[in-house]
Every structure is written in C-alpha cells, then in structure tokens.
Amino acid sequence: MLTQSATLATNERIQALRANGVPVTHLAFGEAGLPVAPEIAAALAAAAGRNSYGPTAGIPELRAAAAGYFDRRGLPTAPGQIVAGPGSKPLLHALLSVLPGDVVLPRPSWVSYAAQASLLGKEVVWVPVPEGSGGVPDPALLGPALVAARARGLRPGILVLTLPDNPTGALAGASTVRAVCEIAAEHGLMVISDEIYRDLAHEPGSVLSPAEIIPERTVVTTGLSKATALGGWRLGVCRLPEAELTARLIGVASEIWSNPTTPVQVAAAYVLAEPEPVRAFVAAGLGLHRAVVRAAYETVLAAGAGCPAPGGGFYLYPDLEAARGNASSRADRDAAGSGAGLGGAADLAELLLERYRIGVLPGSAFGDDPRGLRFRLATSLLYGDTDEQRWTALRSTDPARLPWIAEALARLGTAVAELTGKGHGDLR
Ligand SMILES: Cc1ncc(COP(=O)(O)O)c(C=O)c1O
Structure with missing residues (x-):
C-alpha cells in the first residue's frame, strides 16, 4: 500500500508537535522557506x-x-x-x-x-x-x-x-x-x-x-x-x-x-x-540558501559526520556512520540502555526527533539502504517563523549568524557531535 509521502507525513508530525508546544528544529521539509515577492503577489492578485x-x-x-x-x-x-x-x-x-x-x-x-x-x-x-x-x-x-x-x-x-x-x-x-x-x-x-x-x-x-x-x-x-x-x-x-x-x-x-x-x-x-524584481529576489534567495547550507555543512563536518559537499539548493545528506559502534557516543549508550540499537536510518531520524527535537528524513525515505546512518536535512525552514524574520534573513549579508539560525545550527552541531562521540565544544 502506498502511504503518505515521507516528506509530507513528517512535516505534519512536526507541525503537530509544535502545535502542542514542543520546540522542534524543523529540517525535514523541502519548502523554500521564503516570503512571496510583492511584485509576484501583485501579478497574481491582478489576475484573480x-x-x-x-x-x-x-x-x-x-x-x-x-x-x-x-x-x-x-x-x-x-x-x-x-x-x-x-x-x-x-x-x-x-x-x-x-x-x-x-x-x-x-x-x-x-x-x-x-x-x-x-x-x-x-x-x-x-x-x-x-x-x-x-x-x-x-x-x-x-x-x-x-x-x-x-x-x-x-x-x-x-x-x-x-x-x-x-x-x-x-x-x-x-x-x-x-x-x-x-x-x-x-x-x-x-x-x-x-x-x-x-x-x-x-x-x-x-x-x-x-x-x-x-x-x-x-x-x-x-x-x-x-x-x-x-x-x-x-x-x-x-x-x-x-x-x-x-x-x-x-x-x-x-x-x-x-x-x-x-x-x-x-x-x-x-x-x-524574469523581470528585474524576480531576478533580484532569486539572487537574494540563492545567497541565503548557499550561506546557510554551507554553514550547516561545516557544522556537521566539524561534529564528525561525513557529507557530500553542497552544490545547489538547501539540502545536505550527512552520514553518521561514525556514530555506530562508537562506545563514547550517546547513541550507543542509549542503544545499550534500551536494547533497541541504532540499527539504521529510521532509528537515527527517530532519535534525532525524540531526543534532540531535530526533524530530518531518514535516507531510507529516498530509497537508500535502510541500514545506513544517513539522513537528509533541509535548512530552508530555519530562515524564520514570520515573514519579518524571513525578509531579514533574505537581506542579511551573514544570515548564518542571525540568532534564530545560529541557534538552530548550534543545536544540530551538538546533537551530531554527541552521536558521533566527537563531544561538545564550540562547533561553529
Ligand atoms: C527534486 C524535486 N522534484 C520535484 C519537486 C516537486 O515540486 P513541485 O511539485 O512543487 O513543482 C520537488 C519538491 O520538493 C523536488 O524536490
């Protein structure tokens, strides 16, 4: 039976957690996370x-x-x-x-x-x-x-x-x-x-x-x-x-x-x-995605994960193989305690959500080997919860340092470092 798309299902689960007051860093959904350019909104309204x-x-x-x-x-x-x-x-x-x-x-x-x-x-x-x-x-x-x-x-x-x-x-x-x-x-x-x-x-x-x-x-x-x-x-x-x-x-x-x-x-x-306002909006968005996804890339690498270098868009695909069998990693201690084990991608995504309140999608949702410890994260929902924050992020020359983005990246770094056993410290 075909069940709901993993991206949409996880997004709905995270939205429900948030609605119940659980703060989740939402890295699970591939929405671009930007406001609507006013000129495009005007074109739509004029055609109603x-x-x-x-x-x-x-x-x-x-x-x-x-x-x-x-x-x-x-x-x-x-x-x-x-x-x-x-x-x-x-x-x-x-x-x-x-x-x-x-x-x-x-x-x-x-x-x-x-x-x-x-x-x-x-x-x-x-x-x-x-x-x-x-x-x-x-x-x-x-x-x-x-x-x-x-x-x-x-x-x-x-x-x-x-x-x-x-x-x-x-x-x-x-x-x-x-x-x-x-x-x-x-x-x-x-x-x-x-x-x-x-x-x-x-x-x-x-x-x-x-x-x-x-x-x-x-x-x-x-x-x-x-x-x-x-x-x-x-x-x-x-x-x-x-x-x-x-x-x-x-x-x-x-x-x-x-x-x-x-x-x-x-x-x-x-x-x-592609009139000028559209080109300017797309260029600003590209600058934002590139800056934040690269900061996230450096964060996960510093925290001991493997990861393909980002070349476009706002996704990363970290590999936490380092977390498996790492006696000092919290994941292993958790696994030993529960007896369940960090068996694969689904366990890893579940642990990230339940323990660290970080929502990602397991690699297995993309057809990858379910035993691998890979997941996909999207940085695009970090740009803000309000249009005001998102416009600020779009206009920022150093968006990864905006407090709401920097804090989320730091949480990601801490979680990955705990899992790989790379420890704490200033990861960014
Ligand atoms: C690779 C890829 N193709 C297609 C789509 C679908 O986009 P839409 O139906 O919104 O045009 C997405 C959306 O996440 C995507 O990531």
Whole structure:
C-alpha cells in the first residue's frame, strides 16, 4: 500500500508537535522557506478575475515565457514544446505514465519518483550514487545495472536525473552528466531531467542539462516552488523534445487537471519572463540558501559526520556512520540502555526527533539502504517563523549568524557531535 509521502507525513508530525508546544528544529521539509515577492503577489492578485478554464497545456503567455526562460539557459525552445501543470510533481507522474518502460533511479533520489513509478505499476531499477557523482548514477555501474535489469525481465525505459540533486544537495559535474547521457542514449532510455533546483545552483551557470547533450531524448521539468518559493501555488512546467510526446502528455493532463490555475499561470508568466524584481529576489534567495547550507555543512563536518559537499539548493545528506559502534557516543549508550540499537536510518531520524527535537528524513525515505546512518536535512525552514524574520534573513549579508539560525545550527552541531562521540565544544 502506498502511504503518505515521507516528506509530507513528517512535516505534519512536526507541525503537530509544535502545535502542542514542543520546540522542534524543523529540517525535514523541502519548502523554500521564503516570503512571496510583492511584485509576484501583485501579478497574481491582478489576475484573480480570470476564472475561465484555459488551454490544457497552459495559457499562451506562460508557454511563451517558459520558452524564453529555457532559451536564456542555452536550450532553444518553442512555446509549443511547453506544457504547464499544477506543480512539477503531477507533470512528472504524467510523464512517467506516457513514457514507456520501467524507471531507472539514482539511489538515493527524491521520494516521489519511486512512489509514482509504483502507482503506475512500473518497476524501479536502482543505481548507486557514488561519493562525488553529484547525485546521479555512477556511470560505471549504470550500463551493467541496465543489462542486469533486462536479464531479470525488466524493461528500463526512463532515467530520472535531478540537477542539482535532492536529497544529496550535490550537483553533478559536466563530465559525469555527459557520461550518463551517453549510456542512456546507448540503451535507448528517455531522460527526465528534473531541474527544479537549477536556479539555486551555488555557482550560477554550473548546471549542464542533459537536454544540451541528448536533446531528442530529454524532457526537462521545473517549477516555481524552489527559486521563487511558491510551492503552495502549485505551478510547474516541462519542456518536451517532440510533438507526439507533447500530445500524449496533454491527453493525460486534460483528463486529470484540465488546466493549471489560471491566475497562477499569469503570475508564472511574469516570473518566467524574469523581470528585474524576480531576478533580484532569486539572487537574494540563492545567497541565503548557499550561506546557510554551507554553514550547516561545516557544522556537521566539524561534529564528525561525513557529507557530500553542497552544490545547489538547501539540502545536505550527512552520514553518521561514525556514530555506530562508537562506545563514547550517546547513541550507543542509549542503544545499550534500551536494547533497541541504532540499527539504521529510521532509528537515527527517530532519535534525532525524540531526543534532540531535530526533524530530518531518514535516507531510507529516498530509497537508500535502510541500514545506513544517513539522513537528509533541509535548512530552508530555519530562515524564520514570520515573514519579518524571513525578509531579514533574505537581506542579511551573514544570515548564518542571525540568532534564530545560529541557534538552530548550534543545536544540530551538538546533537551530531554527541552521536558521533566527537563531544561538545564550540562547533561553529
Ligand atoms: C527534486 C524535486 N522534484 C520535484 C519537486 C516537486 O515540486 P513541485 O511539485 O512543487 O513543482 C520537488 C519538491 O520538493 C523536488 O524536490
């Protein structure tokens, strides 16, 4: 049975704890954590009267703006190649439904890809992500994994890549992306390149899209949820390589969501045209995410965890293997006391929440080995509980030192250091 998405379920659990007065440092949810830019809010408000159903693929001004957005990123695009949907998540589901074959995923990868594959009755072919590959499958293992999957009777047809990546927060380098694309083409795979964090790459311009390498077999998805922090507005777009696939996708969309909310599409057209206020807002957000996630990275490393270096977005994927078997670590003493043991990722996430009041997601939620002691943390909900705090964070030149952010990072450092046995002390 498919249960509620781990991200949404954990978020609701933490919100319930907080509502009961339990102070939880919430690092479990991938919401961008920023206020709404006033110019974007004004664009939405001005379109409130647009209450008619619209074209399934999206209103013409949105499709044109999205085409321009991709053009500016080196991907020449006609408006007819764009389909908009109520978030990129349903677009991904619809794409997985119209593209033939089973789904090849990096292990770990974002929670919903595998869940959507399973909803569609498709099998998942997991391929490990080695340290330093930026969250995409190891090119050396991808080919053999595809051959082995076929030998087991599977039909690998779709490879999903996330650039920059969620959950690892890393970004694959150009040579890795090229190598993976070459193998995908050799094996006849279509690639879905999920580029929802593209504009939050810590070094702007550092993302190489598979659509630049194998354009005829790449679909790119993105949306407004991350760089412009409009997750609840539910608007995503995808860029398709050819007309027949576009027509099939529109067919599915027409039977499920009819069209994305029209006033939100008007605001999205404004966003994707990237006028100066939007560019300034996205740049400020990127600066904030980068500063805080890097501070969190240094915090967990200093506290004895392993962790891939962040390359984009606001996630980290620490590895607390050092906490296992460490006689001086509090985790082990706890485990010895309860007899339960720190058996894997779920135990670790539970311990972090119950003992340290820090909410994270276990690596197993992303398809990772449940015995590993890895978890994903998001720094984006640390920016503030009020819009005033969030604007202050956005405008700060050193946001990691704002008291409410610094305090949360210190709590994280103390907890990780206790678990790894690295002790206390000034970790930041
Ligand atoms: C990798 C990735 N893809 C897609 C999405 C879905 O975004 P939305 O449906 O809000 O566009 C998310 C959201 O967390 C994500 O992290």
